[in-house]
Amino acid sequence: MDGHVLAAQSVATARSTLLTAGTALTHALSGRLASAGWVIASFPPELPDTLLRQAAAGVLSGVGQPFYSIDGGRGLWLDSLAALDRDPHSFGGVGAQAVHIDAPNVTEPPDYTSLLMLCPDPAGGGKSVIADLRAAADQLDEHDRELLTRPVFAEGRAERLHGIGEPLPTFPILDERPSKHTWIRWAGKLLTDDRNTAYLPVLTRFASLLEATARQVLLRRGDLLIADQRRVAHGRTALGRQDQLVPAARRLLCQAKVRFDANAPIHELLRWAA
Numbered sequence: 001m002d003g004h005v006l007a008a009q010s011v012a013t014a015r016s017t018l019l020t021a022g023t024a025l026t027h028a029l030s031g032r033l034a035s036a037g038w039v040i041a042s043f044p045p046e047l048p049d050t051l052l053r054q055a056a057a058g059v060l061s062g063v064g065q066p067f068y069s070i071d072g073g074r075g076l077w078l079d080s081l082a083a084l085d086r087d088p089h090s091f092g093g094v095g096a097q098a099v100h101i102d103a104p105n106v107t108e109p110p111d112y113t114s115l116l117m118l119c120p121d122p123a124g125g126g127k128s129v130i131a132d133l134r135a136a137a138d139q140l141d142e143h144d145r146e147l148l149t150r151p152v153f154a155e156g157r158a159e160r161l162h163g164i165g166e167p168l169p170t171f172p173i174l175d176e177r178p179s180k181h182t183w184i185r186w187a188g189k190l191l192t193d194d195r196n197t198a199y200l201p202v203l204t205r206f207a208s209l210l211e212a213t214a215r216q217v218l219l220r221r222g223d224l225l226i227a228d229q230r231r232v233a234h235g236r237t238a239l240g241r242q243d244q245l246v247p248a249a250r251r252l253l254c255q256a257k258v259r260f261d262a263n264a265p266i267h268e269l270l271r272w273a274a
């Protein structure tokens with residue numbers, strides 16, 4: 001690491017590998033990211049954790065500049081071992097997590113977020129949920145669209161974060177002139193934040209439109225989910241019963257972020273394809 005970003009030498013090495021030995025992978029990733037806004041790269045589950053983390057960081061280098069926004073003290077990947085004493089709806093909690101983009105409440109949300117599964121929930125729960133933000137926004141009527149473009153929404157607190165700009169105390173969910181470059185700053189927690197009570201009806205309607213687009217996928221060990229945050233929101237179903245599991249056996253998921261980089265192999269490929 002170089003501060004909160006993956007070191008330039010590591011990024012360069014990964015990219016040159018992708019452009020030589022990894023061309024089939026790069027083509028597959030770019031095609032799926034362009035069409036759906038998310039993709040899963042599957043690494044051999046028998047690889048040790050260290051190699052899975054390195055391989056996944058290499059693939060993320062193909063998409064852009066990998067970085068962490070929260071310092072977990074262990075480099076690029078922020079680990080979350082499922083824990084009963086955590087907020088059940090948070091990263092690392094055991095309850096369902098409503099779909100959201102990571103850090104909607106800052107000036108520069110991460111362009112991509114990624115989740116690397118090292119140990120799925122032995123109790124069989126914790127499916128990942130992916131929902132299509134743009135498809136949901138397209139279903140809004142004019143009145144609701146106007147309400148969601150008001151810069152009045154508040155969600156959580158952005159504190160001690162790296163590489164994602166400045167905190168926004170309030171923000172619009174939709175841009176006035178939506179395009180493929182604009183944000184849809186959505187988080188399910190908007191519905192339970194007291195600061196948004198006056199807008200609860202429109203938030204509930206958008207949540208329901210988004211829910212209708214949702215897909216569930218169970219990540220296996222070695223699966224890396226990459227999500228384009230301008231296009232899709234992510235969340236999780238509840239984990240299964242944890243009371244028979246020793247803590248070390250519980251679900252272990254890691255996250256890392258990626259900043260868009262036009263020179264990354266996947267974007268070069270997409271420009272070439274266009």
Ligand SMILES: [Fe+2]
Nearest residue numbers: 100101102234
């Ligand atoms: Fe998240």
